[in-house]
Amino acid sequence: QLTERLNQAFKSLTGRGKLSEKNIADGLREVRRALLEADVNFKVVKSFIESVQQEAVGEKVMKSITPGQQIIKIVHDKLVDLLGGRGVQSIKLPKANPTIVMLVGLQGSGKTTHAAKLAVWLRERKWNPAMVALDVYRPAAAQQLQILGNQISVPVIVPQMLETPLSCANRSIAEAQMKGYDILILDTAGRLQIDDEMMRELEELQLRLRPQCVFLVVDAMTGQTAVEVGQEFARRVGIDGFILTKLDGDAKGGAALSLRAVVGKPILFIGTGEKTDAIEPFYPDRMANRILG
């Protein structure tokens, strides 16, 4: 564990005076390794370590904890800060007619599953949701959302024969207005951020539909490329927040820090399982513990 490794590195230090630059450099070498092992982006780690270094220089060595623990505390607090600070960031969903939430992201990240989870979560908060299957490419994609919709008793609108995603989305808005659904959750096809044609499809959906909230759905096991992905989706489509999925596994989830640091948008939810109730709000301090653990 990081705490043990840092305590090893500082065995000879006694609780007196200030943390020397050498103490800090030694400690931060271990922290850097831990963050990289946790999949935090290489460049994000570099600037994070530099800023911790500046903060740690001149800190008095505290008597009650070991220097290793002290460095961890500085790192931990800074991580929590970067991940969004103490407490939960709440999602802003203005009333529109209907309010539109759109899920986007790479292939297989968990969008379809989280559309259903969000529908349940919203209904618990007195919304009247419907889901819209805009993935016209993946085999049985619409069926997947329909089956989930049946399981949770939420209506699902699926594309008609040869209908484009935009046309289906517009039709679902009309249906929502007619049937009184006050929020629509749009599930889109997985796509590479470097696939220009697919990104243009998303740009057009965003431009024409003006969703109130666009979530980038990201797999918690994503490695170094998370930054490129997040930046490109943010640049082309505009992202309001992230959903980090599959946190019921043992991936450290360092991508969370990279995305938050580079894109500057909050992580609003985490996915913790395959069932439709496995969604929770994102807690920065729990994530910091997970990344450093």
Added chain:
Amino acid sequence: ALPFGKKLTREDIELVEEILIGADVGVITTEEIIEELNEAVKNGEITGGDAISILEERLIDELGEPLRIDVRAKPHIILVVGVNGTGKTTTIGKLAHRFKNDGKKVLLAAGDTFRAAASEQLAVWAERVGVDMVMGQHSSDPAAVIFDAAKKAGAKDYDVLIADTAGRLHTKKNLMEELKKIVRVVGKAVEGAPHDTLLVIDATTGQNGLAQAEVFHSAIKLTGIIITKLDGTGKGGIAIAIRRKLGVPICAIGTGEKIDDFVDFSPQDYVKAMLE
């Protein structure tokens, strides 16, 4: 060019670090590789070339021989496994297409009886490729479905059976036990089955990919790895750590969502793509 007997320079090391870590090879494996390269340079085993070309050679060497599936048994049974969303079902469609083009009679088993529309998704692929598929009821025992498919493959003279399984996180003990049961059961249906067990890994996966491979390999012996989504910006470098630590060879890569976006693994091409 590196002068004989010298160490790698600070700049060389930083460059190699940035490339390897950036490709998800992992900081520990990267440190080991740099240490080994340094030793080789000091001992005079490497006497020239820039850091990138000696790294390229080392990585290609590291990856060893790719796995080429050798359809000896009849039926030759391939089990496809991995965590959620990595591309197993899609890859099976591509594999089936490959075998069919090689003149093999292929059967698919829809062994994901859990996830919404999983069997329906594989059925679309079966139809696209033009191969038969065995499926079970939703929530039926996947081992039973795969057992039935294996029996059918033997009885009806199929050359290859490819069995799809549900995505499962390696941390879920009950799901890993289910996988062990599938392996036991299919071994009872056909002697020596499964003849190949392929772990499908997403090229965007970070260090968790090594944990996935370790747990899957210790639960049910893997014979090969398929890295999907290499058409994206992920480099799949964790495969190098997996190969070093577990010795499991890479079989093929997925380069897109279409039926022929499937390429036999070439260490040279893979390493070149990683280093550019």
